[in-house]
Amino acid sequence: MLPDSIPTVTVTGRFLSPTGQPLSGTVTVRAPAQLTFPAADVILGGPVVAQLDAQGQFTATLPATDAPGMDPAGWSYTVTEALSGIPAGRTYQLLLPAKQPHVDLADVAPTDPSKPNYVGVEGPRGEKGDRGQSAYEVALANGYSGTPADWLASLVGPRGAIGPQGERGPAGPTGPPGVVQAVNGHSAASVTLTATDVGALPATAAGAAGGVATLGTDGKVPAAQLPASSGGGAVESVNSMTGRVQLDAAAVGAAPAAHTHTAAQVGALPTTARGAAGGVAALDAAGKVPAAQLPTVSAALPGTWMPEDYGHRAWAYDLAASSRTPGDPPSEAGRLYLVGVPLRTSATISRISVHVMGYDKPNSAVTGAYFGIYDKDLKRVAATANAVASLPETHNIGGQPAPVALPASVSLAAGSYYVALLIKGTGTNAVPFLAATNWTASSTTAGARVADTTGVYRWLQTSSTTLTGLPASLSLGDMTEASTGYWAAIG
Incomplete structure (x- = not known):
């Protein structure tokens, strides 16, 4: 200031x-x-x-x-x-x-x-x-x-005499950048720089002795700027070929880079033979042949009726084993019945089936019909809403199947499952009679109800008689010994 x-x-x-x-x-x-x-x-x-x-x-x-x-x-x-x-x-x-x-x-x-x-x-x-x-x-x-x-x-007057130097004051703030005063050491109104001034080679050095090589229109150094070849002169022929020689694998007695052999040529089976008809079995992650590559039981046992013959994937037993006529009604309102069903191969399941033998009362007396599937650990994997409309109201000789569609298909791995039945009516015997086997707890030991390796029971029923739907999970502690072995199938 x-x-x-x-x-x-x-x-x-x-x-x-x-x-x-x-x-x-x-x-x-x-x-x-x-x-x-x-x-x-x-x-x-x-x-x-x-x-x-x-x-x-x-x-x-x-x-x-x-x-x-x-x-x-x-x-x-x-x-x-x-x-x-x-x-x-x-x-x-x-x-x-x-x-x-x-x-x-x-x-x-x-x-x-x-x-x-x-x-x-x-x-x-x-x-x-x-x-x-x-x-x-x-x-x-x-x-x-x-x-x-x-x-x-x-x-503009004449320049005055230089006065004595005064004391140096404090440094002021840094001002804005000034105009250029010099370029590469040159101070003039019009500066012209040479290649030497900027550390570059002059344009006249291109292709000149002591300079730099130039490139032709093909992007390569012209032959005139290359040294003469040494060591005996130029090549006259290659593998007896002259002129513009182009070697390939055959010219040097080699197999081409793309040369391949087929599995048949080396005495092997192609990878497409894995799991294919006429090929070899493909093992699963456990090192075993998948069930899909094994022959069906029905083919191994001719004359035996299998679930596939009735349009099912698995069932509790052959309907011919059902000797109770006209069957048994699941008449205790609120009691859930479980029927063990072995599924031999993995499958996509879209329905559950029971077999209705007849009615003592019209279907209008049935207030609720719920069906579902539980795994061997009693965890629910599928369930229907109230499926009363899927139960037939009329009765014919020998009964008739009652397929109940699941809301959505479910993919099941091979194993043992339970089909759950919960049917309620408004009065005594106001529910349909279902096909059942002649097994009873009083006539057969409890051991006959359990499979040897899976620990799955063939029939179970809940102790509770007040259920209004299928629980998400159950435990064996919730169960009592079943008195009736109902028939059920999945497909």
């Missing part, structure tokens, strides 16, 4: 493109020499470089050109504009009298080539609306008779 004893003028400016976009660049203001202010014990020197901000504006506070006691006196500032997109910036002179504390370049900078290359300063004002006089006009009014150019030249 300048001492208060030095009068200053604030200079502003704003630069925009014709489209209104802010320009970038600098405005440099230079005094003709160092300025000495004896009364303030200050020497000012160097240019003032103002960087345009994001709005294209700048502000600079400068000593007035008519400051009292200043040495030298009678001079003007040189303003140089270096703006982006404007190759040749303007340079003009600027007087900043102290009586005009604020100057905007838009008011004083010359734009008309016919105007003199200096900036007028405010003179005595006339009547309202009259323009003030410029410094040149003031000089003419005071007897000066030269041209404007002479007037400007008269403002």
